[in-house]
Amino acid sequence: MSSPHPAGPLPVPKTKRGERTRQNILDAAEREIGVKGFAEASIAAITAEADVAQGTFYLYFRSKEDVLRELVLRMGRKLRRHLSLAIVDATDRLDAERRGLHAFLAFVRDNPNLYRVVAESQFVDAAIHRRYYVDLAATYTASLAAAVSRNELSAGHAEVRAWALMGVADMVGRRFAIWDQQTPLHDIAEAAYDFIAHGMGPHRNG
């Protein structure tokens, strides 16, 4: 089910109006794919939803696969920007992690298509899917290593920690922010924070 490799970069809109149209198409595609899934989502439905002609679609994308790839990249950028803004006033790395967990869970509940789009991408373009995680992990690993050197965290394996933290956010987000649309997220984020800050071993100093 893998599609052929993309044949070079996509055309970039030359005007602000063009960029708005391109973003409208992506927004419509995100809703279509999020609701129906990649196989059932059609370019006709996407352009109808975006209120543009089908020909307009092909100004910016070659295929539905192109759109999914771009959605994954856009989701990654949007998530990173959201998390960066959330931690801008953090006092140290642990505080940044705490703020990051709250912000991530809120983002997931506001963007219920995130998981579906990212998960489906692995069956359309495994490299893009992998890059989504690897890019997040690279930034994360560097931040954790720097924090250890500032004594804001205990010594530890920065890369394993980065993937472990992503896993905590991913799975707690799935359970409490997607499958469950009701539970207030504050206490969930605090409980997840307690886990990543202190672990769950008996406290060594009582």
Place this chain on the structure above:
Amino acid sequence: MSSPHPAGPLPVPKTKRGERTRQNILDAAEREIGVKGFAEASIAAITAEADVAQGTFYLYFRSKEDVLRELVLRMGRKLRRHLSLAIVDATDRLDAERRGLHAFLAFVRDNPNLYRVVAESQFVDAAIHRRYYVDLAATYTASLAAAVSRNELSAGHAEVRAWALMGVADMVGRRFAIWDQQTPLHDIAEAAYDFIAHGMGPHRNG
């Protein structure tokens, strides 16, 4: 892309030979779907690979969707059995978690189709996909709560911890046991264990 809801339970083989045939079909389906993906995997290819007639397939399954559902359930059972055996001699819950992480990463590397089969199932039968995680989490949550009452773990939110631990295993497994087929898993499992046991905050007693 969701298929119709399954119409009642699947037929159960009446003989040991029949059960072996059914398992052979599931093994072949796991390889086919693991390599080609659900959309491209065909019943004809699965029966050819299992060396049975197409009619034999329909003694046990109604459709390819049935096979995927059964694969997810079988994967869940196989994983739980593997983890139960791995922790049978554990001295306490933390030791069980440590052994569990080693065992999980080894299982993932030996069963590279696990992630793909489970991930694809969400687009074929969302309820089965969710049940895979919910069943694991239910057992896990109960074990963690019991361990807190025995003072083997610090007090904490058992359900959030269960999902967090599943996330750690899932994401560390993806990175180090699937995408990376080379790195020895021992040190990775130990680093993940250190994270879940102690967290990454500066140690409070030095």
